[in-house]
Amino acid sequence: MNIFTRGFRGRKRDSSGQLPPGQYLTDDFPVLSAGPTPRISLDAWEFTVTTEQGESHRWSWAELMALPAESVTVDVHCVTRWSKLDTVWRGVSLDTLLTDIETEADFALVHSYGGYSTNLPLEDLLGGKAWVAYEYEGEELAPEHGAPARLLVPHLYFWKSAKWVRGIDLMVQDSPGFWEQLGYHDYGDPWREQRYQGD
Amino acid sequence: MDTTTTATHGASSGTRGTKGPPFLAASPSGGAAARTASASTLVLEVIGWPGHLAGQHVDVRLTAPDGYQAARSYSLAAPTDGDRIEITVQRVPDGEVSSYLADEARDGDVVEVRGPVGGWFVWKPEDSGPVLLVAGGSGVVPLMAMIRSRDGVSPAPFRLIYSVRTPQDRIYDHELRRRATQDGGLEVAFLYTRTVPDGETRSVGRITAEDLIAYGWPADVKPTCYVCGPTAFVETVSDLLVGLGHDPAMIKTERFGPSGP
Numbered sequence A: 001m002n003i004f005t006r007g008f009r010g011r012k013r014d015s016s017g018q019l020p021p022g023q024y025l026t027d028d029f030p031v032l033s034a035g036p037t038p039r040i041s042l043d044a045w046e047f048t049v050t051t052e053q054g055e056s057h058r059w060s061w062a063e064l065m066a067l068p069a070e071s072v073t074v075d076v077h078c079v080t081r082w083s084k085l086d087t088v089w090r091g092v093s094l095d096t097l098l099t100d101i102e103t104e105a106d107f108a109l110v111h112s113y114g115g116y117s118t119n120l121p122l123e124d125l126l127g128g129k130a131w132v133a134y135e136y137e138g139e140e141l142a143p144e145h146g147a148p149a150r151l152l153v154p155h156l157y158f159w160k161s162a163k164w165v166r167g168i169d170l171m172v173q174d175s176p177g178f179w180e181q182l183g184y185h186d187y188g189d190p191w192r193e194q195r196y197q198g199d
Numbered sequence B: 001m002d003t004t005t006t007a008t009h010g011a012s013s014g015t016r017g018t019k020g021p022p023f024l025a026a027s028p029s030g031g032a033a034a035r036t037a038s039a040s041t042l043v044l045e046v047i048g049w050p051g052h053l054a055g056q057h058v059d060v061r062l063t064a065p066d067g068y069q070a071a072r073s074y075s076l077a078a079p080t081d082g083d084r085i086e087i088t089v090q091r092v093p094d095g096e097v098s099s100y101l102a103d104e105a106r107d108g109d110v111v112e113v114r115g116p117v118g119g120w121f122v123w124k125p126e127d128s129g130p131v132l133l134v135a136g137g138s139g140v141v142p143l144m145a146m147i148r149s150r151d152g153v154s155p156a157p158f159r160l161i162y163s164v165r166t167p168q169d170r171i172y173d174h175e176l177r178r179r180a181t182q183d184g185g186l187e188v189a190f191l192y193t194r195t196v197p198d199g200e201t202r203s204v205g206r207i208t209a210e211d212l213i214a215y216g217w218p219a220d221v222k223p224t225c226y227v228c229g230p231t232a233f234v235e236t237v238s239d240l241l242v243g244l245g246h247d248p249a250m251i252k253t254e255r256f257g258p259s260g261p
């Protein structure tokens, strides 16, 4: 079907090929959250990885800070259609966090303070593709952007990059997270425009 | 760590036979239904619209003659009504999509919509508990859908607190004031951040905890709270509600964008 909208010209064209289909460029940093912003003190903060055998591995804030950190420059793409290019983050690679953990799991369910969750294949957390990030553009993360730490999985739509991250359950079976139960796509590849269930 | 056994990964992504909800052709009809200084309401005819819940939104897509497309989200302002849906679009300075929809779109033009989208920020008539609605600017749109869906169907007590810049910026002004006197169990309070109308006792200013105490529900009533508007407004209000003792799990938020009243 060839529909066009009389009188609409549009503003910017992305000729760089850096934007996935249906996305537009923004310089702001919009916020998308389903509820209030949780406030978590660093003393109480913990990050826990639990395997399919029920074995838990925990890191306090001090322990996370003691791990080798990486600075990465990545593009982020939100399902509400904004994209931001060349954002700079600092955090600990999931490869580092998961390196000594024995698991046969294929899936991960990520949990946040405040009750949010999101699922993704474990493979997508490994191989230099995901971080527990605690700095954005050289500053501490802001509360509404996930302080003290958020997941960063920039190759998937940004709802997978869970803010206020508190832990990951490693699982043999996939299990949908918060938005995934509400009609959003299980995988969420922006380059294949996997916004909603069935895309 | 065994990362070689992740062959099932593709099963959760690309191999589905079905498609997600399609974009449907939509045409404005019945003229610009209502206009304020800052916003326009559009009624769109969407052949094959599947129906929706109060609080859900649509993605609206525009296509330029050279094939360039731009899409944004807009909340549904009214309950399901066959093939007609209603949206209210606030003009954003230099806004690519909002300025077209608010100022340019005319009856018979063709845009596309996809939806309904969103299953969290919704109110259903069978939810009978008390409800607090807090809106900043165009954030009133999905809350209006809830108020309209409630009418004559649900006795759930509703309180709306609606913050706007000036009296001229009140969207659904007449309808809200009529409903505040006619819809039993609905209370409406307007707050002004720049200019107050004659006779208003509260002075201009951004929303405070005192406003939420005066016009909202005490936390021990355990209302479901829906907070919608510009990001900074939603951050402020949801923090205030948590501070007043409301359970964070009972506070549902929708953030429209960066700036606002």
Ligand SMILES: Cc1cc2nc3c(=O)[nH]c(=O)nc-3n(C[C@H](O)[C@H](O)[C@H](O)COP(=O)(O)OP(=O)(O)OC[C@H]3O[C@@H](n4cnc5c(N)ncnc54)[C@H](O)[C@@H]3O)c2cc1C
Binding pocket: A026, A028, A080, B057, B072, B073, B074, B075, B076, B087, B088, B089, B090, B091, B092, B093, B094, B095, B096, B097, B098, B099, B138, B141, B142, B230, B254, B255, B256, B257, B258, B259, B260
């Ligand atoms: C779930 C959801 C529901 C929404 N429902 C509604 C609705 O019912 N009515 C409505 O009017 N809008 C709604 N919005 C906002 C809408 O999707 C667009 O973001 C808005 O119309 C601006 O788009 P634009 O193309 O005109 O501006 P753009 O061209 O994208 O932006 C132009 C400039 O305006 C700024 N800007 C972008 N968005 C906003 C904003 N919301 N407020 C102020 N400044 C902004 C940008 O930073 C930029 O500088 C909703 C957003 C979401 C995520």
